[in-house]
Amino acid sequence: MDIAGEIKRTFKEGSVLTRLIYLNIGVFLVLKIVGVFFYLAGQDFQLLQWLAVPSVTEVLVQRPWTPISYMFLHTGFIHLLFNMLGLFWFGQLFLYHFEGNKLLSVYLLGGIVGAAFYILAYNLFPVFNSVYGLLLGASASLFAILVAIAVYDPNREIHLFFIGRFPLKYVAAFYLLLSVIGISSTNPGGNIAHLGGAFWGWFYISQLRKGKDLGAGLATFLNKAGTYLLGLFKPKSRMKVSYKKPPRDDKEYNRQKNVQQDEINRILDKIGKSGYDSLTKQEKEILFKQGKG
Incomplete structure (x- = not known):
């Protein structure tokens, strides 16, 4: 006890x-x-x-x-x-x-x-x-x-x-x-x-x-x-919260989607060459969020 x-x-x-x-x-x-x-x-x-x-x-x-x-x-x-x-x-x-x-x-x-x-x-x-x-x-x-x-x-x-x-x-x-x-x-x-x-x-x-x-x-x-x-x-929280601004128009929206897709393609290529364990923590989080979407 x-x-x-x-x-x-x-x-x-x-x-x-x-x-x-x-x-x-x-x-x-x-x-x-x-x-x-x-x-x-x-x-x-x-x-x-x-x-x-x-x-x-x-x-x-x-x-x-x-x-x-x-x-x-x-x-x-x-x-x-x-x-x-x-x-x-x-x-x-x-x-x-x-x-x-x-x-x-x-x-x-x-x-x-x-x-x-x-x-x-x-x-x-x-x-x-x-x-x-x-x-x-x-x-x-x-x-x-x-x-x-x-x-x-x-x-x-x-x-x-x-x-x-x-x-x-x-x-x-x-x-x-x-x-x-x-x-x-x-x-x-x-x-x-x-x-x-x-x-x-x-x-x-x-x-x-x-x-x-x-x-x-x-x-x-x-x-x-x-x-x-x-x-x-009381211990202060070290977590930082960031907010993404919504796209201003369709052109901006398409540009953001293309950037995200390029990043996903890069990560998938890396997995194909070196395996999943070679990914960084940030890359794994990006892939995980993409899978949830």
């Missing part, structure tokens, strides 16, 4: 949700493999620090890509596993009501707003004055999707393992409560980012009900950018 080919096919033909999950897993594997080489070389692996969101604004200005790159980063397998399971479950519910472009915009913009909450909190609240933090993971984006679908379809019941069935609004409220409580724990930055993502999910649906799709512009831009990039890497 061609595993690489199958992965490429499912990524190309799959939904936006499939591609988001593949991107998260792919980034995780690439960073882990690169980290092995750094370890064997006895060097510190600093790439994560260049992709995660720093809490210090002076550093953030030097790394403006991090509010996007961080939402595809996971340091541990368990962190990745739970985020991807949540993304799959809640992403499926989201796609039940909306198309993939909306899921992509909620994921990206929810992650960006989550990063904004994190940066503001670390620069406003005195408890973080002497703290240098790094934010990474897809959790803020996941919260945006969860809250968005919970606001849109609050009474939809989902099954929780070992617990039973609960309306989606209670599941979202439970996770939000855990995030609020968790701010004073070992992961304050991550929990604050969760709240930022949740805010975007609520705000997005509230505006969508008013007829305003706040993510439409981003989705259009990404689609155009994707089409442009694919065009750059």
Whole structure:
């Protein structure tokens, strides 16, 4: 089985949700493999620090890509596993009501707003004055999707393992409560980012009900950018198509027919003297076309 080919096919033909999950897993594997080489070389692996969101604004200005790159980063397998399971479950519910472009915009913009909450909190609240933090993971984006679908379809019941069935609004409220409580724990930055993502999910649906799709512009831009990039890497056809002009009158027509017949006669003479294998590729094509006519 061609595993690489199958992965490429499912990524190309799959939904936006499939591609988001593949991107998260792919980034995780690439960073882990690169980290092995750094370890064997006895060097510190600093790439994560260049992709995660720093809490210090002076550093953030030097790394403006991090509010996007961080939402595809996971340091541990368990962190990745739970985020991807949540993304799959809640992403499926989201796609039940909306198309993939909306899921992509909620994921990206929810992650960006989550990063904004994190940066503001670390620069406003005195408890973080002497703290240098790094934010990474897809959790803020996941919260945006969860809250968005919970606001849109609050009474939809989902099954929780070992617990039973609960309306989606209670599941979202439970996770939000855990995030609020968790701010004073070992992961304050991550929990604050969760709240930022949740805010975007609520705000997005509230505006969508008013007829305003706040993510439409981003989705259009990404689609155009994707089409442009694919065009750059798509191999160009080397085939040249030529068109023969029709004869202008009977005299011209007869002249063209005579030229063609002379060429056929020359080729037949060549076959009689040297055999068919002596013909060039072009001569064989001329003979083949004449036989079809």
